[in-house]
Amino acid sequence: MNLALRDIRHDLSRFTLTAVGLGLLLTVVLAMTGIYNGIIVDATALPASLQADLWVVQRDTRGPFAELSRLPADLEDRALAVPGVARARSYVAHTIQRELPDGRPLRFTAVGLAWPVDKGESIPLIEGRPLDQAHYEVIVDESLGLQLGERIRLARDMYTVVGVTKGILASAGDAVAFFTRADAQSIQYDQSSEAIRLDREARTQRIRESWLGNDPEFVRFAETATGLIPAIAPAPVSAVMINVAPGASIEMVKQRLATWKDISVYSQEDQNELILGGIVEKTRKQIGLFRALLVVISTILMSLIIYTMTVDKLHSIALLKLLGAKQTVILGMILQEALLLGAIAYTIAIVVGRYAFERFPRRVILENEHLIMLALLVLAISSIASAIGMKKALAADPNEVLAG
Amino acid sequence: MSERSKAVVARKVSKHYGEGNTYVRALGETDFELLSGEVIALLGPSGSGKSTLLTILGLINEPDGGDLEIGGQVVIRDGEFVGNTNRVRRRELGFVFQRSNLIPFLTAEENVRLVLELDGVGQRIARQRSREMLETLGVGDRGAHYPVELSGGQQQRVAIARALIHEPALVLADEPTASLDKERGRQVMELFRSAARERGAGVLVVTHDHRSLDLVDRTLEIEDGFLIAEGIAQKPQGGSGE
Incomplete structure (x- = not known):
């Protein structure tokens, strides 16, 4: 039985909205990367x-x-x-x-x-x-x-x-x-x-x-x-x-x-x-800083979401411990939820980007390597976010169940 | 009764909290046995040590000293856990609480099935057994419902199903009838009694509720951390005389 999927299923609308929000944030990260690539290509296209x-x-x-x-x-x-x-x-x-x-x-x-x-x-x-x-x-x-x-x-x-x-x-x-x-x-x-x-x-x-x-x-x-x-x-x-x-x-x-x-x-x-x-360097730095800021915001947001999701079910986690669930089952549930959230948000970013970027006034150029980079970034964000939730879960005490 | 195997054997189990001025003896050196198939009610006022004994028997807290066997297996020796307590909890213990304490994001059937799957039982067999258990407890038609969609009595039956599904040696029930009316409270106690008889589990019920004491085999009274009295439960009028 996959507890992560069942938890998500139970409050699907909240999870979906969260994933969409995060996905749009990742779309902006992706757009920033693509716009930067577009600026480089555009800048050199004419002389070339x-x-x-x-x-x-x-x-x-x-x-x-x-x-x-x-x-x-x-x-x-x-x-x-x-x-x-x-x-x-x-x-x-x-x-x-x-x-x-x-x-x-x-x-x-x-x-x-x-x-x-x-x-x-x-x-x-x-x-x-x-x-x-x-x-x-x-x-x-x-x-x-x-x-x-x-x-x-x-x-x-x-x-x-x-x-x-x-x-x-x-x-x-x-x-x-x-x-x-x-x-x-x-x-x-x-x-x-x-x-x-x-x-x-x-x-x-x-x-x-x-x-x-x-x-x-x-x-x-x-x-x-x-x-x-x-x-x-x-x-x-x-x-x-x-x-x-x-x-x-x-x-x-x-x-x-x-x-x-x-x-x-x-x-x-x-x-x-x-x-x-000359022309591109400042833009590169600016977009780079903006991207870094967005990644930090995404990480904080995702950590907060995973943390909240974990806190919401602390009693269930304490109960699972009381029932003898292995730590890996409990931590796995949190990690899977974080990874799933990241994966869905990533997919949304790709899909939205595919349709939206064509309509951007400036060219947005994305290669496979940029998509792979974003996937790795999302993986890292998800792992960091889940670590905070996991720490909270590890502290859950089965005594709380008996204490009511 | 003495020919039956022992679900629990506790020897000189004790527990205190705090040091110096804050020292509180929660449980004095306690000897205690519970036979398989037996239902015992543990009575006592608040702060008497009932919950402490429960957490020690539930392998949640280590005692200061003493030995404990559950289902013939040594789980505490000289006040320290022995072996994999998680596995013992998964296989040998069942829990029922005042509030049903079902996992809210799992359906009734999944709540029951979870215990088996946590111990590695295959999904198909676990599903079949949990459905049968829910049928036995009269909530077979509520398996697909979430806990919030069940009445208090139905939730408690599902919780009992979860406590019994893996045929544990010991079922620990903490005020299981406190939130139920008299009739439903008696139904729950009857379920414990039949479970003990049919499945051979030892059942320890911590309760303030004296309305259903005629359904238990023995009563134990605890006060200030010591078991002070042991009695034979009243038999119901016209009862079978078990």
Whole structure:
């Protein structure tokens, strides 16, 4: 006769509610683990999808992901002149938050590809194709909720979704949309006509008031469109991605580029370390502390529950002792109840997690090893919790039964 | 009577609590025998030593000194437990209390069966025997019910079934009729008597209830820790003269 099961059966609703509560608590522990894994994968997914061997960024910065970086666009051409460099692509990215005509929010990180050198062939697509023309096409991540062929208005132009990726997110968890660099910058620097007019007038006024204003040619230039002024265009880029030629040494190219005084160079591994060490580290610590806190709370809660369940049946335990029950029978009952509670709570956490995590705004990634870790954790919590109940049970005195 | 085997033999069993100013003699050196099939009522006022004797016979508390045999087995020698007291309690002792003291999360049938299963009897046989025992005690139809669903008398019958199911050498009953009316109290005492006769158990009933003393074989009176009187119980009018 299994006493643990019979005790549970007798007050099934209390046990069930307790298991559900504990299960939801474990779901949060599981979610924290999954969110952390998701942050790591998300943070490195974008640079990985771009498949660069080296990243050239503004001198002494840790850009373009961990820190802002600005480089002149012509650095692309300079890099191409370095022996061993097969391809140099500029990288621009900025976050955009708009609203679709139906009211849905549209937040994403716009990444500019160096058309025509980079059409997005390295980006893993689940649907559609890479960019095929210099303007008005976009590749989006499926988490953005846009369909292949869907058209969206950004700045002054309509863009068509020609490709869909899966799991390509920026470090903040926003979906990534790939445009040509010109389009990305056009969206980034879009201003209303009035803003452009005021900007142009202000610029002209500044020229007139300076010694340059003595030359009518300067004033005429100031009055033209910004993009046509040679001293101002083109806009800077965030980084330049380098791919070395087959057979060339990445390290050697890196060393050559590193001699330039206006830039810093990072390998893909360096870039991952910068991202994880910078953006993710604090999050990792925070989530780690939060997880530890939840585990402590779960242990206390479970200990309290098992302790209460034991105290509730102390008289029965004293009676069992009087009837000659072995210690193992009594302790086994408490341990089994704790383990069963833990096992049911664990199962609830897995099942709830399976359905709930898909709906989380950030990616929750769980591997088998994480589930095994949680199982071991629950086992440890159950054992600790039952130990407190067992101690109480061992102290139960059969005399109490005779004393009434 | 002397040809019957002895369920209990106690020699110079004594017990005290506290030291110095707090010293209390709970049980003086006591000699005591209970035969198999015999029902003895232990009478005495509160604090006279009844419960102390009961806890020593129930192998819950060790005495200060003395020897004790239960079912021919030495279980206390010179005031110390000998052998596996848990096993002796499982096999040789049955307990009945004032309140039924059934385990609330087990059904009536499971409460009875538990005693057998604790001693390693297989589930199928244990279930069959416990059902038969409940039938014998007139509560066969209540086996699937939890204690809270039973009346006081039914609970006490289930408790008696639990005390007898494993055919112990000694049944210790502590005020088993105190919470019952006269008629039900007599029914319980009759159950003890028939159990003693049919199963050969020695039954020691601690009681304040004089209404059913005609159903026991002997009475023992205890006062200030000493057995002071032994008597033959009154026979019921028109009784069999057993």
